[in-house]
Amino acid sequence: MIKNIVFDLGGVLVPLNRRACEDAFHAIGFDDFGKILNEYVQGGFFLEYEKGAITTSEFRDILRSYIENEVTNDQIDFAMGSFLEVISDDKLEFLISLKKKFRLYMLSNTNEIAMRVVRPFFNKGNLTINDYFDKLFLSYEMKMAKPDSDIFIKMANDASFEASETLFIDDSPANIQTAQCLGFHTLLFNHDMNLKTEVEKLI
Secondary structure (H helix, E strand, O other), rough: OOOOOOOOOOOOOOOOHHHHHHHHHHHHHOOOOHHHHHHOOHHHHHHHOOOOOEEEEEEHHHOOOOOOOOOHHHHHHHHHHHHHHOOOHHHHHHHHHHHHOOOOEEEEOOHHHHHHHHHHHHOOEEEEEEHHHOOOHHHHOOOOOOHHHHHHHHHHHHHHHHHHHHHEEOHHHOOOOOOOOHOEEEEOOOOOOOOHHHHHHHH
16 A cells, blocks of 8 residues: 655656756856766766755856856856746645645755755745655755665655555656665656656556
8 A cells, every 4th residue: 555655856746848958058158068967967066966965156166167258156046947847736736635645755866956946836825845745855965866775765764654655756767766676666757647647546
């Protein structure tokens, strides 16, 4: 029986717009951002930032080293944030309905800049992001990241739940594979799916 549901953030709850992000960086003078993102998203300074190994200031300075003209913190943060699109009301309402029956968690490889952008997406009525989930497990705060098994084990221990009673939803095959090896029920999600329809098949 499923008692807990763990959601990834980007690509599952919040749609991702890589093209908008690349265009935003191009506008501030970073023409090769797409190439750099490909090379470093699973390693290098992007992953270090999402693991909390470097600060936001250090991350911005690394990005500045690729840009000839001067750019402000706000310009960099805006370009980074353009990767993230607003969560739909339908998904927010679905989370609210699920929380009446299940314990809900978020497990996300993310960073400080992204979370500043995302948190207001969940502000609806008197609700904030913390009202939708029993706990947020964020990579940069935990100093670890998916698909390493350590972050799944720490989440399960901190939340006091069993993997066998938990549905994990993510858009990364590598993350899903780790979760399956640890005994989680899983849903590999993609943007063509309807989240409510797919989750209800499994609960």
